[in-house]
Amino acid sequence: MSTESADPLYQTLADVFGYRSFRPHQESIIRAILEGRDVFAVMPTGGGKSLCYQLPALLMDGVCVVVSPLLSLMKDQVDAAQKNGISAATLNSTTTADEWRAVMEELDRGRLKLLYVSPERFGAERFRETLQRTKLSFFAIDEAHCVSQWGHNFRADYLQLGEIVDLFPHCPVAAFTATATDLVAKDVKGSLKLRDPFCLVASFDRPNLFYQISYREDFPRQLVSFLKEVEGESGIVYRATRKKVEETTEFLKRAGYKAAAYHAGLSDEERARVQDSFSKDETPIIVATIAFGMGIDKSNVRFVVHGDLPKDIESYYQETGRAGRDGASARCALFFGYQDAAIYRSFLDQYEDEEARRAAETRLNEMVRFAEADGCRRVNLLKYFGETYRPIDVTSEESEREARPATRCGACDFCVGTTPRVDATIDAQKALSAMQRTGNRFGAGYIADVLTGTRTDRIVSLGHDHLPTFGVGADRTKQYWRYLIQALLVQGLATLDADPRFPVPQVSELGWEVLRGKRSVTIVKRPEGKEKSKTRFIRASSDPYSKENLSPRDRALFEALRLKRMEIARAENVPPYIVFSDKSLVDMACLKPRTDEDFLLVSGVGRTKLRSYGSEFMEAIEEFLESRQ
Ligand code: ADP
Ligand code: ZN
Numbered sequence: 001m002s003t004e005s006a007d008p009l010y011q012t013l014a015d016v017f018g019y020r021s022f023r024p025h026q027e028s029i030i031r032a033i034l035e036g037r038d039v040f041a042v043m044p045t046g047g048g049k050s051l052c053y054q055l056p057a058l059l060m061d062g063v064c065v066v067v068s069p070l071l072s073l074m075k076d077q078v079d080a081a082q083k084n085g086i087s088a089a090t091l092n093s094t095t096t097a098d099e100w101r102a103v104m105e106e107l108d109r110g111r112l113k114l115l116y117v118s119p120e121r122f123g124a125e126r127f128r129e130t131l132q133r134t135k136l137s138f139f140a141i142d143e144a145h146c147v148s149q150w151g152h153n154f155r156a157d158y159l160q161l162g163e164i165v166d167l168f169p170h171c172p173v174a175a176f177t178a179t180a181t182d183l184v185a186k187d188v189k190g191s192l193k194l195r196d197p198f199c200l201v202a203s204f205d206r207p208n209l210f211y212q213i214s215y216r217e218d219f220p221r222q223l224v225s226f227l228k229e230v231e232g233e234s235g236i237v238y239r240a241t242r243k244k245v246e247e248t249t250e251f252l253k254r255a256g257y258k259a260a261a262y263h264a265g266l267s268d269e270e271r272a273r274v275q276d277s278f279s280k281d282e283t284p285i286i287v288a289t290i291a292f293g294m295g296i297d298k299s300n301v302r303f304v305v306h307g308d309l310p311k312d313i314e315s316y317y318q319e320t321g322r323a324g325r326d327g328a329s330a331r332c333a334l335f336f337g338y339q340d341a342a343i344y345r346s347f348l349d350q351y352e353d354e355e356a357r358r359a360a361e362t363r364l365n366e367m368v369r370f371a372e373a374d375g376c377r378r379v380n381l382l383k384y385f386g387e388t389y390r391p392i393d394v395t396s397e398e399s400e401r402e403a404r405p406a407t408r409c410g411a412c413d414f415c416v417g418t419t420p421r422v423d424a425t426i427d428a429q430k431a432l433s434a435m436q437r438t439g440n441r442f443g444a445g446y447i448a449d450v451l452t453g454t455r456t457d458r459i460v461s462l463g464h465d466h467l468p469t470f471g472v473g474a475d476r477t478k479q480y481w482r483y484l485i486q487a488l489l490v491q492g493l494a495t496l497d498a499d500p501r502f503p504v505p506q507v508s509e510l511g512w513e514v515l516r517g518k519r520s521v522t523i524v525k526r527p528e529g530k531e532k533s534k535t536r537f538i539r540a541s542s543d544p545y546s547k548e549n550l551s552p553r554d555r556a557l558f559e560a561l562r563l564k565r566m567e568i569a570r571a572e573n574v575p576p577y578i579v580f581s582d583k584s585l586v587d588m589a590c591l592k593p594r595t596d597e598d599f600l601l602v603s604g605v606g607r608t609k610l611r612s613y614g615s616e617f618m619e620a621i622e623e624f625l626e627s628r629q
Contacts, residue, residue: 012058013051016084018584018605023048025202029174030056032198033138039174040144040189043202045318046299046325049176053140054081054114062135063112067119068142069155072275074116076297079578081114085608088114091121107134119146119157128167136171139164141192144175148187158191165193179318204317204385208324209332211377212413215526216335219307220251226305226333227257227285234284235303235331238310238319240340242289248307249287262288279575281566293319298575299326300582305333309340312363313370313384326581334371341368372483374490374524377412420525424484425514427473428493428521431484432511434469435494438462440506447505448473448481480526487523550589557624558589564620568613579613580604592621 009030013019022030025041026048032039033056043049057064068074074090081088089103089112106112107130121127141147147158164173175192177184180201189197216222223237237252239245242263252259260274260283277283279298286292304323310316316334324330344364351357366384373380379389388405408415434450435442442450449456450464453471464470473481485505488494493511497504513519550558562576562585569576580588584604593599599614600607 008059009055012055014600014606016058016086016606016608017051017055018084018600018609019051019603023051025200026052026055029198029200033172033174034059036172038172038194038197039176039200040185040194040197041174041176041200041202042180042185043176043178043200044204044206045178045321046206046208046327047178047202049142049178050077050080052176053138053174054086057113057137057140058086060137062110062137063107063115064137064140065131066114066116066140066142067122067158067161068116069119069146069153069158070143071118073142073297074118076575076578078114078116079574083574083578083609083612084606086114087112088116090116091127092116092118093120104130110135119155119161122160122163123157131168136168138172138174139168141173141175143177144188144192145177145180145184147191148180148184162191162193165195178321179314203390204382204387205378205389206321206324207391207411208327208329209320210329210411211320211332211334211381212418213334213336213371213377214413214419216307216337219248219335220255222335223248223252223305223307224255226303226331230303230331232284233302234278234281234298235286235301235305236292236319236322237285237287237305237307238290238292239287240289240308240343244307245287245289252285252287257285258283259285259287262286262292264289264291279577280569281576290315290319293322296322297325298322299577300328301325301330302328302582303331303333305335307335309334309336309344309371310367311344312360312367313381314363316367316370317381317385326577326583328581328583328586336371369486369490372486372524374414374487376408376414378409378415379407414524421522422525423520424487424523425520427476427484428488428514428523429517430469430472431481431488432493432507432515434467434472435505436507436515437467437469438464441504443504444482444485445478447485448478451481452476452478454478483526484523488521491521493521550586553628554589556628557592557621558585560620560624561585561588561617564617568616580609588617588621592625593618594622 009027013022025043029039029041029052033053041049041052053064053066066077068077071092071094074092078088078090087106089106091100091103095103103112103115107115117127141161143153146153146155147161148154164171173192173194175188175194177188180188214222237248239248242265245261245263249259249261260277262271262274266274274283274286275292275296278286279296301323304320306316306319310319320332323332341364345361348357348361348364351360370380370384376389382389389409390404391406391409410416413419430451431447434447438447438450446458449459450467450470451473453474455465459465485494488511489496489505492508493514494505495508497506507515510519514521565576565579565585569579572579581604584602587602587604591598591601593602596610596614599605599610599618605614
């Protein structure tokens with residue numbers, strides 16, 4: 001073992017959590033808390049936020065109070081912590097009087113390490129008094145963006161958390177969130193009154209997610225072909241409306257898949273039932289409107305499909321972000337149609353506030369641009385969040401700063417070359433020439449009209465119907481030309497005028513090279529009319545934890561272990577991922593541990609899990625190996 005094992009931080013990481021290294025930033029956050037500093041950390045979903053407060057809680061005297069907004073998350077967190085042998089409890093609106101008394105007793109005896117509470121608890125006088133006479137280590141605020149009015153999930157009862165620093169001036173406060181713009185970040189730090197906090201904004205990159213985007217042509221066919229690629233896995237299919245959710249669910253059931261619908265039209269009980277059965281891997285596929293997702297802590301969601309264009313990139317990021325929280329590879333597929341944006345646009349008129357309407361429209365346009373864009377999906381996605389993509393070695397904290405920017409990620413449809421491309425040099429010349437000849441003063445729609453030879457009043461009055469380029473693109477649709485102009489913009493062959501309200505594409509320096517015949521252009525093929533493009537799907541296979549990298553025999557062992565996990569989860573009435581993550585099972589299938597020492601080498605196995613499950617899983621492995629001899 002390395003010298004690090006003498007460090008109590010690494011010792012606890014291995015003994016309790018079963019991990020040998022920290023994810024990026026975890027260590028610096030933990031050290032800041034141990035030094036008694038306030039912390040403000042923005043980390044993506046699956047970045048490992050819980051460990052950032054659970055681990056220091058174990059090394060400090062007293063109990064760590066964790067404020068969390070969602071009951072289901074709290075329950076999951078407490079279950080997971082207990083499975084690792086950490087003494088944890090929760091107090092919320094569902095706590096009975098008996099449970100309350102039991103928790104109080106644990107608190108009084110100083111036995112508890114983690115106490116999860118809902119924000120409204122803080123309003124209760126009795127609770128504050130209890131905390132006053134309890135030895136506290138620090139406060140952890142989960143989903144801290146809820147305190148900001150600018151955030152997307154503002155919760156009024158989060159505001160009172162600002163009183164923590166007054167009531168408990170000696171306790172550090174560590175705030176965590178997965179989504180915070182600069183504005184929200186500033187607001188959160190101010191509202192919680194953090195004192196010279198250690199601030200950290202981690203990369204938004206989710207290296208284990210594979211992104212793919214294609215046009216929706218025959219969705220049922222495309223969906224089935226995608227599901228074949230992720231056979232037997234659990235995931236979410238998002239659809240824009242209740243009706244589409246029901247249609248897709250029906251279709252999947254008829255095609256023999258175990259799927260259930262989830263939308264706002266179902267009763268609370270029905271929704272809870274569907275969610276529970278998804279968590280427990282009993283119903284592997286959920287077809288849902290965006291009502292589904294909040295409060296889903298299931299770490300082994302292996303795919304997220306969007307059957308319609310999301311309304312903005314934030315939503316796309318958040319919804320795809322529900323895949324692969326355990327760090328094992330997962331797939332995100334978006335299928336969108338030309339009409340999708342038009343439908344959202346018709347909703348925009350419902351905004352009463354003009355500023356809000358315009359903001360929503362801009363976000364929608366960004367989404368369309370992202371979906372149609374040329375180039376690496378990951379690079380484009382991160383660029384939207386103001387980040388330059390730098391591939392990092394996730395196991396090393398050092399490399400993040402040293403990593404160099406890259407233009408390709410190697411784990412999206414674009415990078416692996418499944419996006420069909422065509423030569424469009426001639427068309428690009430036509431479009432650029434139309435821009436040039438009309439004086440670089442008109443929007444894409446106007447240029448498309450000139451190219452298709454459409455005699456609008458404006459074109460006629462400006463005499464543009466006499467231009468040599470008028471009608472040279474009549475063999476293509478107006479939509480095609482708009483799309484091509486978009487591609488030219490993305491590739492830097494045209495640039496936009498500064499005024500975002502009237503986007504006017506203009507020929508750029510690079511564009512001139514195309515006009516002079518010195519540069520060729522390829523674009524992502526776009527289906528037109530009846531023309532169908534067949535998209536092939538490829539798996540992300542660079543991930544060593546992906547079970548696709550297992551040999552057929554190990555893969556069979558993995559399936560056997562998965563059954564074992566299900567059996568145990570059923571008996572204990574917890575979701576399977578609380579027992580072990582998919583990643584732990586992949587590790588077991590590779591390592592085939594026979595001794596306690598070997599078993600401890602499995603990622604996610606600490607002392608407590610070894611004691612609870614070691615022999616059962618090792619027996620299952622032995623049985624499997626014997627039966628296969
Ligand atoms: P977040 O709350 O940031 O979305 P979680 O705290 O739920 O993320 O962690 C996501 C997953 O990563 C969990 O399964 C967790 O056990 C795992 N994890 C956390 N830290 C590490 C680590 N250092 N090494 C390996 N896995 C980790
Ligand atoms: Zn890529």
